[in-house]
Amino acid sequence: MSDGASDVDPRETARTAAEVRERARRFAHDEIAPHAGAWDKAGRVPRSVVTRLGELGFLAGPLPREVGGSGWNNEIFVGVYEEIGRACSSTRGFLAVHTGLVSQCLFDHARDDDRARWLPKLASGEAIGCYALTEDGAGSDVQSIATTATRDGDDWVLNGSKVWITNGGIADLCIAFARTGEGKRALTGFVLELPVDGLQRLPLGVEPLGHRASDHARLVFDGVRVPDERRLGEVGDGFRIAMSALDHGRLGVAAGAVGIARACLDEAVTHARERRQFGQRIGDFQMVQADLAEIYASTEAASALVERAARAADAHAPDVTRLTSAAKLFATEVAQRAAEKAVLLLGNRGYGDGHSVERHYRDIQGLRIYEGTNHIQRLIIGRSLVGKP
Numbered sequence: 001m002s003d004g005a006s007d008v009d010p011r012e013t014a015r016t017a018a019e020v021r022e023r024a025r026r027f028a029h030d031e032i033a034p035h036a037g038a039w040d041k042a043g044r045v046p047r048s049v050v051t052r053l054g055e056l057g058f059l060a061g062p063l064p065r066e067v068g069g070s071g072w073n074n075e076i077f078v079g080v081y082e083e084i085g086r087a088c089s090s091t092r093g094f095l096a097v098h099t100g101l102v103s104q105c106l107f108d109h110a111r112d113d114d115r116a117r118w119l120p121k122l123a124s125g126e127a128i129g130c131y132a133l134t135e136d137g138a139g140s141d142v143q144s145i146a147t148t149a150t151r152d153g154d155d156w157v158l159n160g161s162k163v164w165i166t167n168g169g170i171a172d173l174c175i176a177f178a179r180t181g182e183g184k185r186a187l188t189g190f191v192l193e194l195p196v197d198g199l200q201r202l203p204l205g206v207e208p209l210g211h212r213a214s215d216h217a218r219l220v221f222d223g224v225r226v227p228d229e230r231r232l233g234e235v236g237d238g239f240r241i242a243m244s245a246l247d248h249g250r251l252g253v254a255a256g257a258v259g260i261a262r263a264c265l266d267e268a269v270t271h272a273r274e275r276r277q278f279g280q281r282i283g284d285f286q287m288v289q290a291d292l293a294e295i296y297a298s299t300e301a302a303s304a305l306v307e308r309a310a311r312a313a314d315a316h317a318p319d320v321t322r323l324t325s326a327a328k329l330f331a332t333e334v335a336q337r338a339a340e341k342a343v344l345l346l347g348n349r350g351y352g353d354g355h356s357v358e359r360h361y362r363d364i365q366g367l368r369i370y371e372g373t374n375h376i377q378r379l380i381i382g383r384s385l386v387g388k389p
């Protein structure tokens with residue numbers, strides 16, 4: 001995220017973090033939460049929401065001011081992901097891809113002309129970004145990507161296909177990774193302006209379990225030409241660049257999961273205080289209190305771990321990748337249990353599609369899969385602990 005973030009006065013960070021979180025909380029409460037269920041059913045988040053995210057400074061929150069960003073460090077920005085995730089995972093997912101995977105990746109690795117051209121448009125919401133890594137045969141095993149980029153004069157020619165690309169059907173810009181060689185330095189990233197000749201954007205052809213208001217597409221590259229100037233980083237550096245982008249994105253996923261856990265706790269507590277059975281509030285039963293206590297304690301622990309990972313990212317700490325993986329793993333598993341318990345505590349109300357806990361219960365499954373499944377997070381943490389590259 002923004003360079004020099006570690007030099008920020010901690011009191012200033014705390015003050016800004018509280019202000020930014022309050023801005024995000026109000027926006028999520030007033031402008032997202034009342035509509036999230038309807039968007040889930042309609043299968044889309046309105047474009048006007050993207051514009052609002054831009055107006056509020058959220059789309060470029062973690063980018064430095066000199067490139068049109070808000071200049072917030074990770075410690076500040078995780079509050080935005082959390083508050084938006086509390087209301088709607090499809091909107092938070094949009095933000096994590098557009099900002100975490102695309103804008104921050106461009107800022108870190110793109111050439112000056114690409115940064116100058118795209119970052120202001122991405123910051124305002126005039127342009128939307130997508131990040132195309134996954135293929136039918138290459139999910140967790142990114143090195144097995146089969147999409148090829150072949151050099152032809154001043155251009156590269158891309159052939160292959162990508163699946164489950166969030167924003168893929170609506171994006172104006174795509175960061176795509178393709179095979180340019182063999183062995184360890186096999187992958188290279190490219191910056192594509194969309195639409196582009198030879199690229200088809202197709203529906204996935206399945207109804208997703210969650211994130212139903214997100215746009216997900218299959219991208220088919222059939223002789224797509226990209227000038228060499230649109231290359232992202234060096235030839236063969238794609239794997240490293242793709243993984244560094246995921247460090248940004250995973251922090252957003254972890255914070256979004258804390259938001260889901262808090263939303264489920266809120267709903268469960270409200271219901272426990274109101275619903276009466278056997279002549280008393282269900283919240284008066286100790287077994288119900290125990291469930292609430294467990295959600296509360298684990299959510300606070302997840303929140304503390306996300307903040308610790310955010311501070312490590314701001315300080316460019318050597319263990320940032322391990323901590324970010326730990327935060328993503330722990331927070332998404334906590335939110336999964338919180339959603340499960342909330343559905344049980346709300347009884348038949350939580351089981352119906354009109355209730356937010358039912359949506360959170362479906363959405364949380366996606367957070368455990370994308371940006372590296374939770375098995376892969378365990379692998380990253382375990383390997384790092386035993387010193388395996």
Ligand SMILES: Cc1cc2nc3c(=O)[nH]c(=O)nc-3n(C[C@H](O)[C@H](O)[C@H](O)COP(=O)(O)OP(=O)(O)OC[C@H]3O[C@@H](n4cnc5c(N)ncnc54)[C@H](O)[C@@H]3O)c2cc1C
Nearest residue numbers: 131132133134139140164165166366369370371372373375
């Ligand atoms: C809602 C959603 C949005 C997405 N958005 C994007 C996007 O914008 N861009 C993009 O590029 N991709 C996106 N994806 C794809 C996502 O990143 C992949 O689904 C994910 O990386 C896992 O790949 P896979 O589904 O092919 O599972 P696989 O890799 O086939 O894994 C299947 C199972 O095997 C386990 N497994 C695999 N390897 C190992 C191992 N070494 N050790 C232990 N267990 C292992 C996995 O954990 C998993 O449980 C999205 C997916 C979803 C669900």
